Amino acid sequence: xxxxxxxxxxxxxxxxxxxxxxxxxxxxxxxxxxxxxxxxxxxxxxxxxxxxxxxxxxxxxxxxxxxxxxxxxxxxxxxxxxxxxxxxxxxxxxxxxxxxxxxxxxxxxxxxxxxxxxxxxxxxxxxxxxxxxxxxxxxxxxxxxxxxxxxxxxxxxxxxxxxxxxxxxxxxxxxxxxxxxxxxxxxxxxxxxxxxxxxxxxxxxxxxxxxxxxxxxxxxxxxxxxxxxxxxxxxxxxxxxxxxxxxx
Ligand code: BEZ
Numbered sequence: 730x731x732x733x734x735x736x737x738x739x740x741x742x743x744x745x746x747x748x749x750x751x752x753x754x755x756x757x758x759x760x761x762x763x764x765x766x767x768x769x770x771x772x773x774x775x776x777x778x779x780x781x782x783x784x785x786x787x788x789x790x791x792x793x794x795x796x797x798x799x800x801x802x803x804x805x806x807x808x809x810x811x812x813x814x815x816x817x818x819x820x821x822x823x824x825x826x827x828x829x830x831x832x833x834x835x836x837x838x839x840x841x842x843x844x845x846x847x848x849x850x851x852x853x854x855x856x857x858x859x860x861x862x863x864x865x866x867x868x869x870x871x872x873x874x875x876x877x878x879x880x881x882x883x884x885x886x887x888x889x890x891x892x893x894x895x896x897x898x899x900x901x902x903x904x905x906x907x908x909x910x911x912x913x914x915x916x917x918x919x920x921x922x923x924x925x926x927x928x929x930x931x932x933x934x935x936x937x938x939x940x941x942x943x944x945x946x947x948x949x950x951x952x953x954x955x956x957x958x959x960x961x962x963x964x965x966x967x968x969x970x971x972x973x974x975x976x977x
Pocket of ligand 1: 832864888930968
């Protein structure tokens with residue numbers, strides 16, 4: 730088995746740029762109501778899931794990471810271990826919500842058809858994830874370094890970052906009416922520095938170099954300085970988000 734992405738629940742929030750805080754805008758698009766049954770798809774550590782529960786919704790989360798599921802369950806949230814590309818629900822939710830998760834699922838049509846099956850007739854699908862152009866400077870730097878060091882450059886881009894047209898097309902193909910969909914730049918401060926961000930988000934790319942791992946970090950970080958580090962030494966990741974609201 731290859732070296733897979735894994736998550737450390739302690740470092741995720743603090744090292745990747747406050748994912749849930751910046752993701753709060755998409756909750757406004759969801760507009761959850763008391764008593765609604767909502768599925769949080771790829772809920773991670775459950776911080777945003779909690780905000781849905783707090784408005785009185787009846788929420789179930791799913792995530793493919795055992796450590797996230799354990800953390801979320803320990804904080805009292807009903808989260809199940811499930812791959813978002815193999816959802817197993819039967820027309821039981823008023824809404825499916827997702828934040829900062831769909832870009833890790835490389836088979837989007839499997840996700841969308843599972844969401845269709847999970848929703849009641851007329852149900853809504855609302856979410857946000859990385860759009861085309863997300864972390865483009867970082868991907869380009871890793872690809873260039875990967876090539877120069879003779880590595881596997883597919884590990885520099887293990888994500889699905891679609892355009893607005895591409896994702897609307899997929900939603901419509903599966904029977905959704907797209908109410909709104911936008912993409913927007915969201916430069917995201919990386920408080921603990923870019924090396925920590927790279928190690929959390931792109932571990933398999935760097936680990937492939939074994940004893941040369943530190944060299945790979947140095948080269949990538951050097952290439953990124955002009956575009957992502959300001960004059961005071963602060964790092965900002967070049968996030969671009971895709972936010973959508975659709976219904977059956
Ligand atoms: C994100 O959570 O937005 C993200 C994930 C992977 C790469 C870049 C951004």
